[in-house]
Amino acid sequence: MTKKGLIQKAAASPHIVWAVLFIIAPLLFVVYYAFTDSEGKFTFSNIGELAQASYLEVFLRSICFAFLATVICLVIAYPIAYFMTKTSPRTQKILIMLVMLPQWLNFLIRTYSWMALLEDTGIINSLLDKIGIDPIHMINTSGAVILGMVYNYLPYMIIPLHSVMSKIDTRLLEAASDLGCSPFKVITSVVLPLSVSGIISGVTMVFVPSISTFYISQKLGGGNFDLIGDTIERQFQTAYNYNLGAAMSLVLMIIIMISMAIMNKYSGEDDGGVVV
């Protein structure tokens, strides 16, 4: 081996050590715990236990909520990102900062703020009361949980969409318009196909944290809507059933991997998608 090759290997070693210690090893632990019982013997019972109706419901609900949150984020973020690209570069910078601004606040504080807003005697309802509208029950509903997800993860949809859209040559939009596209048609026939990689990135960056979140559902759902994240947290924090918790984590990982595989299939040869 040449000297240069050795140096290169040496330079890469911290990264390899890091990857082994903090990525590969934890994964192996998860797999180990998922397939052993409390005495360390090999078993399928943890996985089998997850087939119970109550757990299936949790998985299904998590997928459902994460899916809804992702779709809502996409629907909200797409026009926002598009109109951002129509503004001057200066304005775009400011808008991006504004989009990211809530993220500067701690995640817990943001979620608590939403509780204060949504509660039956909270800020929104007292305002409604003042103008003579009956209070609306919002906190502890599935809507509140999904709202929490959308609010928290919306920036991660806007940013990749904006980044891809701002790279689309404006002459292509002019060409489309020139050839007979109405402004709406310009978006569907040119902007949309050219922003697929941004959609993939955004969907990934919203779906993955949404499906594994636990705090939002506890605070805004009042414990009525157990998600995978909540159940896993409980296994580790209160039930001390690491084996079942690990099995759930494993299944969650597989669900995410399948979702990503489906997404990447649609992205075709386009690069720029985020691989999780």
Place this chain on the structure above:
Amino acid sequence: MNEKKIIELKGVAKSFDGEIILDNIDLDVHEKEFMTLLGPSGCGKTTTLRIIAGFVTPDSGEVMFDGELINDLPPYKRSVNTVFQKYALFPHLNVYENIAFALRLKKVSEEEIYERVEEMLTMVNLRGFEKRDVNLLSGGQQQRVAIARALINKPRVLLLDEPLGALDLKLRKDMQNELKNIQRKTGITFIYVTHDQEEALSMSDTVVVMANGKIQQIGTPTDIYNEPQNAFVADFIGESNIIDGVMLDDYKVKFSGQEFECLDKGFSKNEPVDVVVRPEDVDVVSPEKGMLCGVVDSVTFKGVHYEIIVTINNFKWMIQSTDYVAPTQSIGLYIEPDAIHIMKKSEYSNMFGDYSSFSDELDRLSDATEEEE
């Protein structure tokens, strides 16, 4: 050329950020005309084209199409199509789908789309390229796809924004011929933007010379070349010696300390004028026979002719001659009356001096390749 007007611009003006880009433009475009907007970068030619396409709304003035005001008509409702600078092909569609784009929007039947796309591909010599990725085509091929895409809609007017700018010289010449053929065959009005005067002269029915947001001259290529209206046009189109002169009387002009016969009249007595003499119209004779005499500064062989620079009365003349003369040799110049063209003094007088340096010419050439807005 058809006399029916298809597009009329009346007093069109446009500024961006307080800078005047177009200053009261009046322009008529006739049916089946090949019109070229010619000028240096920043002269407003592209803005004029974009106003006709509908991408830019003029600050004032009227844009008429078939006698109807279209100032506020969006691009997609206009029967004009554009061939963009650098083509602007859709990267997510193949050659066939790029060309079929406009027809797909109109919900034309699949058979008709196929027929018309094939017809376009035949016209631009790209049969067999249907499934090709447009990103992998050469510049010339992309250019053809762009032309086919713009023409499939059978527009009344085709706008071309420096379409050959990115091609090499040989390909450029071929495409010029092809474009001219396509224009003749289809009978579609072409409005062509370029900074290349040779391109403008060889392709157009009408040349519109623009500078500083104003139209300097509108005319046939021969008019523009032989009868430039001011020093800018004379300098921009071809090579020219532009000398200060005084119109003594009809058909009599004085410059370089000599009186000359000319074919121009209608100036007031002793009116100062700009005199244009094209370098190829000057005959080199022996000093005794010359109307003007001078010493040769330099001689450059250009293939077809020699380019001779000779100083007379502190003015450096350029002469193109097939006969060789040696530097430092004394020669005489003989200028026929029809080689002299008289122009009224304008804001461009004295801006284009003699041939003591070529620097500003070179500047302009390099500027023109840059993108203009």
